[in-house]
Amino acid sequence: MKPKGENEANQYSRSINTIISGISRIEEVVESRKQFKQFETAEETTKYMVKTLNTKLGFQIATNEIDIVHRLKKGPEGMKDIIVRFQSRLLRNTVLREGRFLRQSGIFIREDLTPLNLEVFISVQRKMTDEISSVWTRKA
Secondary structure, three states, X not given: OOOHHHHHHHHHHOOOEEEEXXXXXXXXXXXXXXXXXXOOOHHHXXXXXXXXXXXXXXXXXXXXXXXXXXXXXXXXXXXXEEEEXXXXXXXXXXXXXXXXXXXXXXXXXXXXXXXXXXXXXXXXXXXXXXXXXXXXOOOO
């Protein structure tokens, strides 16, 4: 098990990141048929994610306010989550706060948690279902 200080330092380094679920892959036209693009560059994913969030959130995020964006490995539903590293915590916190309005559209925005913090979060979610109605994180 990692020392407490190491987990805190790791979580702090993730404090300008978010994980976004529910944004589909980029489509392309091949031989007159639409299909999902096999590989997306970080630049393509950034532009697509910014366009999608700007449309759905109702405020503007500029691509220069983002450090890097890329897809993560496939989740249980086969869709790849997106990790976003913002230039500022203020914008990241605004996106997290406003992201709750996207849940009906199938897009979920959450903090990027360390493996230990994610394990604690998931275990509380699973074990406390009869005592609490919802669980969330805030500044991990």
